[in-house]
Amino acid sequence: MALPLYELALMTARRVAARDGGTMHVTLATPERTPLEQFGPDASALLLDQLRSLGIMFLPSCRVERVLRDEAQLAPGRQVVPTERVVTLPTLVGPAVTGLPHDAEGFVPVDLHGAARDAVDVYAAGDATDYPIKQGGLATQQADAVAEAIAARCGVPLLPAPFRPLLRGMLLTGARPSYFETDLTGDQPGTSSTKPLWWPPLKVVGRRLAPFLSQQLGIPSPAPSGASR
Ligand SMILES: Cc1cc2nc3c(=O)[nH]c(=O)nc-3n(C[C@H](O)[C@H](O)[C@H](O)COP(=O)(O)OP(=O)(O)OC[C@H]3O[C@@H](n4cnc5c(N)ncnc54)[C@H](O)[C@@H]3O)c2cc1C
Numbered sequence: 385m386a387l388p389l390y391e392l393a394l395m396t397a398r399r400v401a402a403r404d405g406g407t408m409h410v411t412l413a414t415p416e417r418t419p420l421e422q423f424g425p426d427a428s429a430l431l432l433d434q435l436r437s438l439g440i441m442f443l444p445s446c447r448v449e450r451v452l453r454d455e456a457q458l459a460p461g462r463q464v465v466p467t468e469r470v471v472t473l474p475t476l477v478g479p480a481v482t483g484l485p486h487d488a489e490g491f492v493p494v495d496l497h498g499a500a501r502d503a504v505d506v507y508a509a510g511d512a513t514d515y516p517i518k519q520g521g522l523a524t525q526q527a528d529a530v531a532e533a534i535a536a537r538c539g540v541p542l543l544p545a546p547f548r549p550l551l552r553g554m555l556l557t558g559a560r561p562s563y564f565e566t567d568l569t570g571d572q573p574g575t576s577s578t579k580p581l582w583w584p585p586l587k588v589v590g591r592r593l594a595p596f597l598s599q600q601l602g603i604p605s606p607a608p609s610g611a612s613r
Pocket residue numbers: 388479481509510511512518519520521522523554587588589
């Protein structure tokens with residue numbers, strides 16, 4: 385997920401503008417068709433506004449093919465972007481543990497309960513699995529599904545719920561953060577806001593992890609009206 389790259393672009397542009405009047409140009413090139421498109425059109429529109437207001441050039445549907453001394457060459461289209469500094473996110477690869485099934489990138493293929501395909505008594509959750517979006521909040525939801533599946537197998541009387549990805553992202557902007565939320569199993573377009581959409585309003589959202597972290601950080605536990613849990 386490219387969210388940290390957007391944060392870096394927004395915060396850098398804002399900081400430079402405040403310091404020397406904006407003599408730096410920031411360009412964000414991404415294979416996405418719209419900014420953070422996984423979060424839906426509402427989030428993309430909000431983010432596009434923020435990028436534009438800070439003069440950040442957004443180049444969608446492309447990938448960087450070559451980086452030379454003072455330029456980056458993009459594909460398709462052979463567009464050339466002049467550069468002095470280039471920041472990129474790493475390509476994620478899975479752990480490819482010997483003895484465990486894994487795909488070509490090393491990720492463990494799992495079903496909706498986290499059970500590894502083509503393996504017996506093996507469960508996996510989080511970035512190591514083949515779920516295409518790697519995110520801490522989703523990892524906690526996968527862990528919930530795995531815990532229930534294992535508990536049910538051990539005789540606990542419950543019907544294990546499958547992993548139902550609710551993607552929530554908090555974007556740092558250098559000013560007020562933005563909050564994006566979308567149910568990846570449904571057809572709903574998703575929601576975005578500059579007010580918290582969940583509580584506690586942390587970057588890593590998890591049923592148990594977030595309350596634990598907020599306690600450590602001293603964030604009050606009752607949610608103000610308008611913020612959901
Ligand atoms: C720059 C950046 C910003 C991010 N920001 C956010 C954010 O704001 N919100 C969010 O929700 N997510 C964010 N993420 C994603 C988030 O960090 C991951 O999705 C999350 O950490 C995944 O958790 P995990 O437990 O699956 O994997 P990890 O946190 O990677 O933990 C895996 C652990 O397994 C260990 N390990 C690896 N191989 C083996 C092995 N063979 N044997 C034993 N142990 C092993 C590793 O050392 C590690 O401790 C961000 C990621 C990056 C890179």
